Amino acid sequence: xxxxxxxxxxxxxxFGHSLQAPxxxxxxxxxxxxxxxxxxxKKLGLKVTARGTGISYNDASLNGGGIALDMRGMxxxxxxxxATGVVRCESGVTLEQLWQRVEPDGWxxxxxxxxxxxxxxxxxxxxxxxxxxFQVGAIGEHVIEFTxxxxxxxxxxxxxxKNADLFYAxxxxxxxxxxxxxxxxxxxxxxxxxxxxxxxxxxxLSRHLSDLREHAPTHDYIVGWLDAFASGNSLGRxxxxxxxxxxxxxxxxxxxxxxxxNQHLPDRFFGIVPKSMLHFLMxxxxxxxxxxxxxxxxxxxxxxxxxxxxxxxxxHFLLDYAPGWERSFGRxxxxxxxxxxxxxxxxxxxxxxxxxxxxNGLPSYLGVTKRHRPDKFLLTHAVDGLSLALDFKVTDxxxxxxxxxxxxxxxxxxxxxxxxxxxxxxETTAESTRRFLGDEAVxxxxxxxxxxxxxxxxxxxxxxxxxS
Amino acid sequence: MMGLHAHYNLxxxxxxxxxxxxxxxxxxxxxxxxGSTQGKSGPATPLNPRRRGLIIGASTGLxxxxxxxxxxxxxxxxxxxxxxxxxxALCQEINSQGGSARSYEHNVTDYDEVPNxxxxxxxxxxxxxxxIYVASINQPPGGIDKYNFENDRQMIxxxxxxxxxxxxxxxxxxxxxxxxxxVGISSVAGDRGRVGNPGYxxxxxxxTTYLEALRNRLTRRGVNVLTVKPGFMKxxxxxxxxxxxxxxxxxxxxxxxxxxxxxxxKQVIYTAPIWRWIMLAIQHTxxxxxxxxxx
Numbered sequence: 129x130x131x132x133x134x135x136x137x138x139x140x141x142x143f144g145h146s147l148q149a150p151x152x153x154x155x156x157x158x159x160x161x162x163x164x165x166x167x168x169x170k171k172l173g174l175k176v177t178a179r180g181t182g183i184s185y186n187d188a189s190l191n192g193g194g195i196a197l198d199m200r201g202m203x204x205x206x207x208x209x210x211a212t213g214v215v216r217c218e219s220g221v222t223l224e225q226l227w228q229r230v231e232p233d234g235w236x237x238x239x240x241x242x243x244x245x246x247x248x249x250x251x252x253x254x255x256x257x258x259x260x261x262f263q264v265g266a267i268g269e270h271v272i273e274f275t276x277x278x279x280x281x282x283x284x285x286x287x288x289x290k291n292a293d294l295f296y297a298x299x300x301x302x303x304x305x306x307x308x309x310x311x312x313x314x315x316x317x318x319x320x321x322x323x324x325x326x327x328x329x330x331x332x333l334s335r336h337l338s339d340l341r342e343h344a345p346t347h348d349y350i351v352g353w354l355d356a357f358a359s360g361n362s363l364g365r366x367x368x369x370x371x372x373x374x375x376x377x378x379x380x381x382x383x384x385x386x387x388x389x390n391q392h393l394p395d396r397f398f399g400i401v402p403k404s405m406l407h408f409l410m411x412x413x414x415x416x417x418x419x420x421x422x423x424x425x426x427x428x429x430x431x432x433x434x435x436x437x438x439x440x441x442x443x444h445f446l447l448d449y450a451p452g453w454e455r456s457f458g459r460x461x462x463x464x465x466x467x468x469x470x471x472x473x474x475x476x477x478x479x480x481x482x483x484x485x486x487x488n489g490l491p492s493y494l495g496v497t498k499r500h501r502p503d504k505f506l507l508t509h510a511v512d513g514l515s516l517a518l519d520f521k522v523t524d525x526x527x528x529x530x531x532x533x534x535x536x537x538x539x540x541x542x543x544x545x546x547x548x549x550x551x552x553x554x555e556t557t558a559e560s561t562r563r564f565l566g567d568e569a570v571x572x573x574x575x576x577x578x579x580x581x582x583x584x585x586x587x588x589x590x591x592x593x594x595x596s
Numbered sequence: 597m598m599g600l601h602a603h604y605n606l607x608x609x610x611x612x613x614x615x616x617x618x619x620x621x622x623x624x625x626x627x628x629x630x631g632s633t634q635g636k637s638g639p640a641t642p643l644n645p646r647r648r649g650l651i652i653g654a655s656t657g658l659x660x661x662x663x664x665x666x667x668x669x670x671x672x673x674x675x676x677x678x679x680x681x682x683x684x685a686l687c688q689e690i691n692s693q694g695g696s697a698r699s700y701e702h703n704v705t706d707y708d709e710v711p712n713x714x715x716x717x718x719x720x721x722x723x724x725x726x727x728i729y730v731a732s733i734n735q736p737p738g739g740i741d742k743y744n745f746e747n748d749r750q751m752i753x754x755x756x757x758x759x760x761x762x763x764x765x766x767x768x769x770x771x772x773x774x775x776x777x778x779v780g781i782s783s784v785a786g787d788r789g790r791v792g793n794p795g796y797x798x799x800x801x802x803x804t805t806y807l808e809a810l811r812n813r814l815t816r817r818g819v820n821v822l823t824v825k826p827g828f829m830k831x832x833x834x835x836x837x838x839x840x841x842x843x844x845x846x847x848x849x850x851x852x853x854x855x856x857x858x859x860x861x862k863q864v865i866y867t868a869p870i871w872r873w874i875m876l877a878i879q880h881t882x883x884x885x886x887x888x889x890x891x
Contacts, residue, residue, distance in 0.1 A: 135615050137772035146642035150723040150773045152615070172618060174719055187641070192648075192722030463642045522642050531643035554641050589722065593639040 133164055140190055143183040144454050146461030146522050146554070149192035149589060153179075156220070157201040159309045162277045169195050169585060176279075177588040178307045180220060180247030185464040186554035187589035188254060188302065194587065197307065199249050205229055206310065213315035214272065219249030219308035226313075227441070231386050235315035236440055238270040243447040249308040254551040255300040255505050258444070259349040259371075262499040266510060268299035269503060270314050276306035279585040283309070297576050300505035302550055304591050305580040320374035321385030323349070323443050328433035333364020333482070336497065337475050337514060343370050344499040349443070353430075354495030355423040356518060359486055363479060366495070367430035371443055391441045393449055403450045410456035414521060419493040460522035465492075465534055466552040468500060471513040473544035478516055481537050485518075488533050490526060492518035506573055507565060509549040517552065531555060550590060561594040570595075612772060614765035617711040640672075640722065646696070648721040650674045652704060652762055653731030655682035657831035658781065661851035662728060667695030669855065671726070674717040676702045704731045704758030714765050726858065727766045728779040729759045734833050740791040740890060748795030755799035760806060767810050767819075774818040777858060780807040781824045784866065787875045792839075792891055811863060820861040824854055827871040839891060843868050 138153040154165050169176045175194035202220035210233035224244035239258045255266045273287035286295035298305050330336040344350050347370040354366040496517045503510045534555045547564045640646040653659045655677035667690045683699035690697040718724050733754045735747035770776030786800030811821035828844035845868045853867040866872040
C-alpha cells in the first residue's frame, strides 16, 4: 500500500495566537487521504485531529506533537439544487464558499458564525450557532445527512433517522468520533440580499437581557454589544441589533441585492483607513484606558435608536471586517470566555462576573450577548437562555490573575446552571466539563468513542484537556 | 524493516526525512499509541502556557542543573541519559516540586534509535520548543606523549556524532516549523588544538563548527542556535582534567548563564564569561609560541 501523503512539521496556532502546537500537517484532498493518514498515524503511533481553517479561539483544532489533517483541500461543493435549497458539500468547504454559491439563487445558510472563514467540518464538530439560535437552533438541526470516516476506516452516513445516535453525537462531538467528509444541508429561502436592522441602546444589564428576550420572538436575528467597562447603574449597558429578513415583495429588486456585487464588506473604514491596516491602528489602544474610551465612544454612537437595511454578509460577518484584528491584542494573544446561562439566572451571574472583572482590573475589551434555545445534541452548549462572550487580552503579567478569575467565573456559571462552548473557552477543566455536561452524557460519549475509535486514534489538545 | 520500506512507496520529497526514517525503522506493525500524556501540571492553556524542552545527557552535572532550572521556568521536560536510576530520581525530584519531567533511557551512540525516540518525545510532550545537547565524555590519552585511538573514537562518537544524530532531525523539524531553539554544550577546548587532549579538542571543535553551520542555516528560519563554551566546571568530568583548573564554576552557576542566554536568544556564550577573553588570547597566540606550550 503506497503512502502518498506530504508530511510537514508546522507550528499551528489558535485564532487568538495565544497557543502554539507544533504538529505534523498532512493536506487532505480526498476521502482516501484520510484513510492513508490514519494508517500512517497507526504505524507511527501518533494521534490525529482534523483541522479546517484553524480559527477556533481555543485548542479545538490543535494536536501538539501529533498529526493535524488539513481539511481545506476537500472543498468541493458537490451538488447544489436551487429548486429545493439542498446542498451537498465536502467538509472543507467554508461558509464563505457556501453563501457565495447559494445567495445569487435566493438562498442563505440557515446558521452562520460571526466569521465566514469556518469550514463545514468545523461547524459541525462544535455545532455552531448564529444570531438566530433562539429561532432555528444550531447548524446541526439543518443537516439532512453527513458522511464521516471513522478511525477504523469505515465510512458512515448519518441522519436524524439513520445512525441517529452517531448523528447527534458526531455533530457537537469535536471531531473525536470520526472525520466528516461530506455534509448535506438545507438552505433557507431569502427574498432579498438585505436584512432590516433595528438598533437601539440599552442602559443597563437588566434592560439589556430583558430586551434580548422580548425582542427575539419578533426578529430573525438578535445580538447585543456589551460595554464591560461600565459600572454602577450602567453595568451591562450596550446596544442591541435585531434584524429581520425581508418578506417577499418588500425588496422590489431582489436579484440585484442578492447579486454578489452587492455583498461585500467595506474595504475602508470611514472611507479612509484600509481595513487591512486597522489592527496596526488598534494596537496602541489595546489597553484598559484605550479600550475604556473606545467602549464609551461606541456607546455614545449607539444613543440614537435607528433602523436601516444592510446586506447579509455585512450583518453576519462582523469578525471579518478587519482581517488580522486579533493581531492587535499583541504578543500574548487573545482569549474568549463565553458562558451560556438559563434566562432565570443570567442577570445575577453576569452582574457578579462583570463586577469581579472590574474589581480585578481585568475588564473585557469586547462583550457580545445572544439569545439561545436548547437542542438535543450530545455535547451541546445550548440553554434556554442567553450567552455572553467576553474577549480578554493575554499578557505575561496578567496570566495568573486572569487564570484565577476565569476559574472563579466557571464556578459562578456552573452554580447558575450554565454551560460552555467548546470552540471558545480555553481554560475549562475536565472537572467543569463533567459538571455541566453531566455524567450520563460523558459516559455516553465515551462509549461511542470506544465504539468508533477503539484505538483512541483521534485526539486534540481540547479533547485531552476536557476529557482527561 | 526492509519489508516495510518496500511496502511503503516513499517517493515523496515533501515528507520529512526523519519521518521517512521512522517509517522504515518501525520494528512492529502493532499499533501502540503514544502521546496524549500530560505532565502533572495539567494541560497547557493560554493562561498556563508551557514550553517543551528536551535535554540529552541530563542525569548528572550541568544537564541535571539545566533540567531543574528549566522545570522551574515552567518547561515540560524530556530527560535522556544512559542511567535510568539517576534520571528517575531527578524526574521524581522535579515532579514533586510541581514541575513536569519524564525520563527516557538512551545511549547517544545508538544513532538509529534517535528518529523514533524523537517522534515519541515530541508526541509525549505535545510539541518541542528547545533541545539541549549536553552529553559529553572526556578521556584524555594520559600524557602529552601518549596516544589512544579507542578513547578518541569514543569521544567523537559521543560528543560529536551523537550531537549530529540528534540535532539533524531536530534541525529539520524546527526548520519546517520555523520556530525553536537548539543549544549545544561545546567547550573552550574546541577553540584550539592543544597538546594535552587532541581527541577531545577535535570533538568539541567539530561540534562548535557544526552548531555554527546550523545557526547559519536556521537563523533565517526563525530558529535560535546557541553554542555554549564552558571552561572548567565542578563536575565528574573535571576529575579527568590533568593539571590546574582555574575559574571552575559550579554547574548551577553555568546553568543560570545558559538560561539567561537562551532567553536572550544569544548565539555563542562562554561560561564563566571570563573565558571569552582568555580564549581570545589563546586563539591569537601565534603557532610558534603555542607549539612550545605544555597545556
